[in-house]
Amino acid sequence: MLVGNAIVGQSGGPTSAINATLSGIIRGASRCDSIKKLFGMKNGIEGFLDEEIIDLSFLFHDEDKLSLLETTPACALGSCRKKLPNLDTPSDVFAKIFEIFKKNDIRFFFYIGGNDSMDTAYKLSEYAKTIEYEIRIIGVPKTIDNDLPCTDHAPGYGSAAKFIATAVSEIATDCAVYKTRAVTIIEAMGRDAGWLACAGALARKYNGMGADLIYLPETPFYDNEFISAIEKCFKSHPNVVVLVSEGIRYENGEYVGASKQSGMVDVFGHRYLAGTAKNLEALVKQEIGCKVRSIELNLLQRCSSHILSATDISESVAIGKRAVELADSGQSGIMLTFVRKESERYEIDISCVSLEKVARRVKYVPRSFINSEGNNVTEECIDYISPLILGEMQIKYENGVPVHIRL
Amino acid sequence: MLVGNAIVGQSGGPTSAINATLSGIIRGASRCDSIKKLFGMKNGIEGFLDEEIIDLSFLFHDEDKLSLLETTPACALGSCRKKLPNLDTPSDVFAKIFEIFKKNDIRFFFYIGGNDSMDTAYKLSEYAKTIEYEIRIIGVPKTIDNDLPCTDHAPGYGSAAKFIATAVSEIATDCAVYKTRAVTIIEAMGRDAGWLACAGALARKYNGMGADLIYLPETPFYDNEFISAIEKCFKSHPNVVVLVSEGIRYENGEYVGASKQSGMVDVFGHRYLAGTAKNLEALVKQEIGCKVRSIELNLLQRCSSHILSATDISESVAIGKRAVELADSGQSGIMLTFVRKESERYEIDISCVSLEKVARRVKYVPRSFINSEGNNVTEECIDYISPLILGEMQIKYENGVPVHIRL
Numbered sequence: 090m091l092v093g094n095a096i097v098g099q100s101g102g103p104t105s106a107i108n109a110t111l112s113g114i115i116r117g118a119s120r121c122d123s124i125k126k127l128f129g130m131k132n133g134i135e136g137f138l139d140e141e142i143i144d145l146s147f148l149f150h151d152e153d154k155l156s157l158l159e160t161t162p163a164c165a166l167g168s169c170r171k172k173l174p175n176l177d178t179p180s181d182v183f184a185k186i187f188e189i190f191k192k193n194d195i196r197f198f199f200y201i202g203g204n205d206s207m208d209t210a211y212k213l214s215e216y217a218k219t220i221e222y223e224i225r226i227i228g229v230p231k232t233i234d235n236d237l238p239c240t241d242h243a244p245g246y247g248s249a250a251k252f253i254a255t256a257v258s259e260i261a262t263d264c265a266v267y268k269t270r271a272v273t274i275i276e277a278m279g280r281d282a283g284w285l286a287c288a289g290a291l292a293r294k295y296n297g298m299g300a301d302l303i304y305l306p307e308t309p310f311y312d313n314e315f316i317s318a319i320e321k322c323f324k325s326h327p328n329v330v331v332l333v334s335e336g337i338r339y340e341n342g343e344y345v346g347a348s349k350q351s352g353m354v355d356v357f358g359h360r361y362l363a364g365t366a367k368n369l370e371a372l373v374k375q376e377i378g379c380k381v382r383s384i385e386l387n388l389l390q391r392c393s394s395h396i397l398s399a400t401d402i403s404e405s406v407a408i409g410k411r412a413v414e415l416a417d418s419g420q421s422g423i424m425l426t427f428v429r430k431e432s433e434r435y436e437i438d439i440s441c442v443s444l445e446k447v448a449r450r451v452k453y454v455p456r457s458f459i460n461s462e463g464n465n466v467t468e469e470c471i472d473y474i475s476p477l478i479l480g481e482m483q484i485k486y487e488n489g490v491p492v493h494i495r496l
Numbered sequence: 497m498l499v500g501n502a503i504v505g506q507s508g509g510p511t512s513a514i515n516a517t518l519s520g521i522i523r524g525a526s527r528c529d530s531i532k533k534l535f536g537m538k539n540g541i542e543g544f545l546d547e548e549i550i551d552l553s554f555l556f557h558d559e560d561k562l563s564l565l566e567t568t569p570a571c572a573l574g575s576c577r578k579k580l581p582n583l584d585t586p587s588d589v590f591a592k593i594f595e596i597f598k599k600n601d602i603r604f605f606f607y608i609g610g611n612d613s614m615d616t617a618y619k620l621s622e623y624a625k626t627i628e629y630e631i632r633i634i635g636v637p638k639t640i641d642n643d644l645p646c647t648d649h650a651p652g653y654g655s656a657a658k659f660i661a662t663a664v665s666e667i668a669t670d671c672a673v674y675k676t677r678a679v680t681i682i683e684a685m686g687r688d689a690g691w692l693a694c695a696g697a698l699a700r701k702y703n704g705m706g707a708d709l710i711y712l713p714e715t716p717f718y719d720n721e722f723i724s725a726i727e728k729c730f731k732s733h734p735n736v737v738v739l740v741s742e743g744i745r746y747e748n749g750e751y752v753g754a755s756k757q758s759g760m761v762d763v764f765g766h767r768y769l770a771g772t773a774k775n776l777e778a779l780v781k782q783e784i785g786c787k788v789r790s791i792e793l794n795l796l797q798r799c800s801s802h803i804l805s806a807t808d809i810s811e812s813v814a815i816g817k818r819a820v821e822l823a824d825s826g827q828s829g830i831m832l833t834f835v836r837k838e839s840e841r842y843e844i845d846i847s848c849v850s851l852e853k854v855a856r857r858v859k860y861v862p863r864s865f866i867n868s869e870g871n872n873v874t875e876e877c878i879d880y881i882s883p884l885i886l887g888e889m890q891i892k893y894e895n896g897v898p899v900h901i902r903l
Binding site: 136162251258263391392395396398475478486495 | 506577658666673680704792888893897
């Protein structure tokens with residue numbers, strides 16, 4: 090039996106649920122006999138290299154603080170975007186990391202992150218095989234983008250999807266108050282995969298007000314088809330709401346957000362990256378000439394922890410707890426995954442997959458989730474997302490604003 | 497005693513609380529013996545001119561529907577931006593409006609709106625004096641901008657302020673996860689008055705994470721002072737968060753959002769209105785060269801009814817009820833107002849003021865609410881806003897998204 094200390098880090102872009110997974114790991118570690126102390130690395134592997142670690146044991150069994158942590162947005166331990174070198178590149182960074190592991194008797198390593206973070210965990214687990222130091226390396230998924238392969242969905246996606254469904258329903262309701270023709274273009278995150286924009290369909294289905302058109306990076310974008318689709322919508326109502334992924338592209342691969350559509354140049358003549366919705370706003374203004382507005386959901390879609398999916402948060406805690414159990418049982422070099430059961434009611438199992446299979450790979454929205462015109466999603470897509478946004482968390486407020494915890 | 501039908505309309509930009517005031521008027525009318533039927537005008541006075549009116553009596557005493565209405569965003573009756581002609585201009589519009597009043601035996605007229613809508617109500621009440629038809633004309637305030645004079649604050653402001661305080665705290669928490677220097681510029685609405693941006697200070701005070709710098713239209717903006725202020729912030733932390741009103745201006749009166757700062761021109765050579773935060777993003781990039789991001793809160797600040805101030809909603813309902821009582825008691829040509837009592841605990845009275853005194857006038861943020869450098873707000877400002885965002889509403893969700901009512 091391996092006994093020693095454990096360390097947990099958070100890496101990549103924040104989500105509203107990454108602290109819930111941290112809480113799950115803390116909860117798991119507090120009940121695991123093999124783990125003596127649980128450390129947290131500040132700012133992921135980058136801070137770890139500077140030995141910026143804190144003892145998280147003060148949180149063990151502190152139900153109030155752990156609950157607060159589960160509804161605190163962003164990464165309570167800080168984050169980083171550091172990429173480790175390839176294992177065949179000469180570098181002393183791995184030796185240094187393992188030196189700090191040894192010095193602190195760290196035998197369990199948990200890294201919560203997305204595609205790039207799984208690459209970090211994978212390299213560490215591969216390096217570990219080459220040296221005489223036993224350590225279990227575990228990747229725990231998180232990403233609002235939901236583009237991690239091998240898992241039914243990623244922790245963090247459900248809360249982001251709930252925010253988007255809610256925000257789109259509210260914006261569509263707001264835009265419907267006037268009788269004059271207007272187009273509102275909402276931009277969701279998603280550079281390569283359109284999972285976040287898909288969530289806008291839930292607004293239409295369950296609230297009655299949502300996006301008329303949804304465009305994802307998975308199918309090519311055509312200006313003329315876009316304008317025709319809006320004009321078709323105008324036949325039934327004067328306020329058209331469009332939801333686009335930031336990463337939609339023309340057939341030639343060029344990003345709509347980077348296109349010269351708007352023809353903007355700055356004082357140095359540089360082409361200006363106006364943003365996807367902003368460029369489409371200019372296009373609609375030019376081609377249709379009606380009132381048009383663009384709205385970037387921006388950071389709020391990943392940090393609006395005042396509106397969380399209770400399903401997402403409880404799953405995020407559970408996957409953190411399970412990560413500790415799997416490490417304790419001898420697993421290493423794995424990422425945890427959600428497996429949706431083939432049952433009528435939504436149920437998941439937590440399983441795992443070799444890190445090698447997920448590192449730096451992307452899961453796209455399947456074609457069957459997108460309608461034939463490429464301007465909306467199908468019922469199959471809605472059925473997939475619907476259970477992930479269910480349930481609301483009790484948020485603690487003081488003086489009218491949410492209470493968050495700082496570590 | 498005047499007995500007849502009543503009508504209510506909503507006008508101007510939507511807020512998260514304008515339907516709560518509508519609910520208050522419905523609640524008031526259902527208990528008022530002088531009111532036989534309560535009609536709602538679709539799309540304000542514009543729809544009324546087309547006789548688009550609906551009978552709202554089906555909502556009388558329907559507690560479930562009224563509760564839902566109170567947490568439904570935007571204007572359930574639709575809105576308009578129609579401006580009535582001046583009374584000394586030849587026009588048949590007033591005669592037409594009063595003809596429809598007579599035809600439907602409308603004796604009580606309630607108009608929920610901001611500065612421009614109060615102008616409409618004022619003109620109708622002045623016209624009413626010139627003819628032989630008794631009708632009581634009542635203006636009921638709403639505006640997230642909080643720029644209506646003669647009232648301590650406007651219904652709708654508290655909920656918008658609560659959203660802004662919460663969103664700014666979440667964005668600031670999200671931005672603080674990396675160690676690298678970065679500036680995040682958040683843009684709140686407010687073309688002339690900076691009340692909404694002021695709310696960002698509550699995030700800092702009560703959540704610990706908020707805007708480092710706040711700029712309002714009430715004081716002139718200087719590029720060089722802005723850059724120096726950011727550099728000063730960098731001395732204590734690497735992530736600087738700035739909150740600006742969309743309407744901030746240079747000393748010469750030019751809007752920062754319209755400036756040639758970014759030097760953008762479109763394909764026709766037209767100057768491009770990039771937006772205030774977007775222009776400041778370009779300025780910071782040029783002058784400091786660090787990572788910089790701009791975020792427009794956009795429509796969400798006025799329609800995020802999933803996070804409401806319970807104080808705002810209960811006051812918005814109360815002012816609607818009181819409007820009916822005052823009309824019943826013989827008042828006309830008035831706008832209802834909130835008067836803050838001189839008590840230690842926050843308490844308000846509902847009073848009224850002649851419409852003439854409010855129509856098309858603007859209440860600015862007083863100088864004593866702004867610090868001497870013009871880059872933040874004072875404790876006096878925070879003390880003013882704090883009670884307005886208190887309390888949370890129970891929001892009804894189905895299938896993971898909020899339930900709204902459609903009329």
